[in-house]
Amino acid sequence: MHDREFKEEQIKNWYFEYSNLIFRYILVMIGERQQARDLMQETLIKAYKNMDHFQGESSPKTWLYRLPGM
Numbered sequence: 758m759h760d761r762e763f764k765e766e767q768i769k770n771w772y773f774e775y776s777n778l779i780f781r782y783i784l785v786m787i788g789e790r791q792q793a794r795d796l797m798q799e800t801l802i803k804a805y806k807n808m809d810h811f812q813g814e815s816s817p818k819t820w821l822y823r824l825p826g827m
Contacts, residue, residue, distance in 0.1 A: 768805045775818050776801065782822070800824055 779800055784793040803824045804811075811820050 764805060764808050767808065768801060771804060771817055771821065772801055775821055778818065779821060 776797055780793055780797040783796045783800075784790060787793055787796075800821060804821055807824065811817065815823075
């Protein structure tokens, strides 16, 4: 599997596993559903772009919550 294909598969897995948690976290912080949804999507886009920095020393969930802009 090529690097790009691996990254795409990984981000799909993370989306299905963590997107609702991230969305709810952001929603509690800002209280606006559409903006929370947009920020959740931006977080996952940042994750895709920065996946090379994920070293697996923490859980993917922890890493996603720590991405800039969260």
